[in-house]
Amino acid sequence: MFFGGIDIAKHKHEVCIIDAEGNSVLSINIHNRKKGVDKLLSNFERLGITTDNCKFCLEATGHYWLSLYYHLTELGYEVHVINPIQSHAIRNFYIRKTKTDLKDAFILADMVRFGRLPQSELASETVMKLQTLSRHRFDLVRSVGDLKNKVLAILDRVFPEYPECFSGVFINSSKKLLQEFSSPEELADVDLSELTEFLKKHSRGRFGSDKAQQVKDLAKGTFGINLAADAYALELRLLMEQIEFVEDQINTIEEAIDQVMEEMRPSEDTEYRHVLETVPGIGPTLAAAIIGEVGDIHRFKNAKALVAFAGIDASVYASGEFEGSKNKMSKRGSPVLRHSLWMAAVSARRFNPELKEFYEKKKQEGKHSNVATGAVARKLVHMIFSLWKNNRPYQSNYKWSPDNNS
Incomplete structure (x- = not known):
């Protein structure tokens, strides 16, 4: 019986194969490419290593382990995946505190030989879809938060009174207003009737002349600075466009998530999908x-x-x-x-x-x-x-x- 340990890295993986007595029979590094797997399989063929007589353990380092895990399991090998926290704890049991890729691969192989590893299975395609989409949505939501903080920082400098105008700076009517009029000077100079119609259109009639007058009055008497006004106005407009773009992407992802969730519905008659x-x-x-x-x-x-x-x-x-x-x-x-x-x-x-x-x-x-x-x-x-x-x-x-x- 053979036992394999694979130390995962971005470009190259270190592979160590040991026998039942714990003796190393193969130590090589392979590229994180198809040619790397081919190199590994050719060595297996030379040593008589098959899916029936070899088990593997690899560390879930970032996302770099996924491709190798997928291909080895597709070939029929039993592959165990452990968390880096687990492997670090087990590594401390070894007396010599050495840290090399080859040593780590040997320790992972030795762990398989001891037989104290959990069974690992790749998530279903539906779960992987949800994970991928949800993680990307999480990143986009964070990026929108960062963009909004930048917008608020600009308003603090050039138009600190602006948040008084609306219940939230980033409600639809406010976002459209900042895209169209990106400086207090523009808001102060715009015709009242034009501003009134603009607010009516983008607030679905909620705001009218009173709100337009409030915005103009605050813009005229703002305590904000007037230095580099053009630069701040350009940055503000671009930031608002970015927010709108990313929020559209979030909506697209949420629609995709909704479609995947439909795949989990037990039956057409079930009110819930999960x-x-x-x-x-x-x-x-x-x-x-x-x-x-x-x-x-x-x-x-x-x-x-x-x-x-x-x-x-x-x-x-x-x-x-x-x-x-x-x-x-x-x-x-x-x-x-x-x-x-x-x-x-x-x-x-x-x-x-x-x-x-x-x-x-x-x-x-x-x-x-x-x-x-x-x-x-x-x-x-x-x-x-x-x-x-x-x-x-x-x-x-x-x-x-x-x-x-x-």
């Missing part, structure tokens, strides 16, 4: 993100394991008789999953009566809002685990006990 959508506080977009990051719920032993996977468990620091009293969220695992669960908790503490009561209870205990929300997120994960594992829609009168979460 049980997560039945939980108050979890809409289709958040449900898709959670499904994409979690994948198969059955790979988690209990709800606590899912909480730890999401990185919303409390990190504990204790030494001797000392035990820290201000433990923080561990924040390990997928940031997309953690963000989605947090946003779901924020929504649930308002719209889910059960979790709203739980949140208020934590607040009455003197907990900070963020701490209380973190507690809601953890309780929400217990709900998610039970509903998803049992494929049962949410019921407000259901008793969430430890027995339901294992």
